[in-house]
Amino acid sequence: MKLLRSLASICLLAAAALSVPTQEKRVHHQADLSDRAHDDSHGFQYDHEAFLGKEEAKTFDQLTPEESKDKLAMIVDRIDADKDGYISHTELHHWIKHRQRRYIEENVNKHWKDYDKNQDGKIGWEEYKNTTYGFYLGEEFDDVEDKATYRSMLTRDERRFKTADRDGDGIATREEFTAFLHPEEFDYMKDLVVQETVEDIDTNGDGKININEYIGDMFSPESGEKEPDWVQTERKHFHEFRDTNKDGYLDNAEVAHWVLPGEVDHADNEAKHLIHETDTDKDQKITKKEILANWNIFVGSQVTNYGEDLTKRHDEL
Template sequence: MQLLFLGTLALLVGVTFAVPAQEKRVHRQPDLSDHDHDDAHGYQYDHEAFLGKEEAKTFDQLSPEESKERLGKIVDRIDTDKDGFISHIELHHWIKHRQRRYIEENVDKHWKEYDQNKDGKIAWTEYKNTTYGFYTDEEFNDVEEKVRYKAMLTRDERRFKSADRDGDGLATREEFTAFLHPEEYDHMKDIVIQETIEDIDKNGDGKINLQEYIGDMFSAEDGEEDEPDWVTKEKKHFSEIRDINKDGFLDASEVAQWILPGDVDHADNEARHLIHETDKNDDDKITKKEILANWNMFVGSQATNYGEDLTKRHDEL
């Protein structure tokens, strides 16, 4: 599920008043890749972890020669101390950097739109007026529309104030990044948990029951009797894993364990994995030569994808 953290980026104004569309805001720990990490069936997970999801798509279109050439240049960038070796620290830093790139690009995309007075900061009033406009109670078409509008406005203001650590009503670039991507910041975790519960908790009791948990992910179509296997599996996860105290509900602490597992560093695990698979002399660091000898694990190309397609087809036969 792709995570979206703004209710809207612009207010649609036409003949009739329109409230910004409420988008799903259930927060999940971002994954390095959408693919399963199973090297026996291909290296797409490793490619997306090492390059970033968008850059991995570019490499998929390259020839093996072009892919190796670009990989060599990337290795030179990763080797920040220029000692000829890629250490775990250097590789871990690179993977973290690639995963944050989409966040930085998202902030770049919206910064100019919201910094109306070009002072290098974004005031709450600038964000509010750009996103929600200047509307009075009389301009709403109905009560439900008005309630939804005010709830969204209140929610964004609450998050903005949490991101605004010095409380001056102005978001620096770092604070605005925390506002857009709260799952990346420890001091925003309470907001992430609160918003997640609000998204899923339909009866307003402040916790999530099994029906709400499943209903957020799956809605049976009319006439559909059998639920998919993954829904059955998620129900089991709810009862056996998510609901730690076995009271039939997910409270705030259990939601935190679900969406923000703080003891897992996927970038660190991937850095260790790549070094383990590539380091032939067991010195816990890898050379450019070792990386290029295993280039298809780090990056893709038309050739490696063709090979993976053949493997997939063979498995399906």
């Protein structure tokens, strides 16, 4: 389990400038199916976002159980590509991957219109830099309280932008801008993903991650707070699985193995999990009836008591 998947957003640019997309979330392995931790015993929120996508999940959080079931039935019809009345693992896997891709596309589209100021279908580094930092750049961040943080953010953004800009022309196409915002999705960006991860966790600046830095990135106890069991499990994972050469640190290669697990397909695992949880007759495929009987696994959210605590709202799929 990983309690903290993202860095705190640095909200210093205020209303005068846009927040920095690359600072919104540290990149860890693939684009996650959900921001929630996946716990099979209490995994409704993870399944909720993995199946619907993060934005669609917010819509379902506003619905009553009856409305959720009606919309879920419509989605099931779309997942059943061969219209045989069953949802196979392949169909469910394809659907979850589709939701992942759509989330990325929507995220890129949202930022694209903010940065492509001249609407030429490209985003230059200067265009991005001036839109993001322009309010303060003239004085080299002299009016900003935390100058070092801003300069570090600008340097990091420029490095990531130039890495994503494969042809080195200083201008990002839509694909290159997607690599800039979601480097975990592109093979040629993976060294950068590892580098950024090390930089974020390596608090003493020695270029590697020790056990205290590893745990500290996930869990910061309040005064007198007892360390929960999952943290003890993570300590064990660090020593037994992460630190493969047993030198007490994670180097770049070990971090790559951790955050870029290669052939692990989270969408595939989630599809298997959902079928296992809802396939009552154990025929390795699920019907609309089985899905609707377990509707809370697919669309329920514990935060909203599975929709019952919120007012009704009708949105289009």
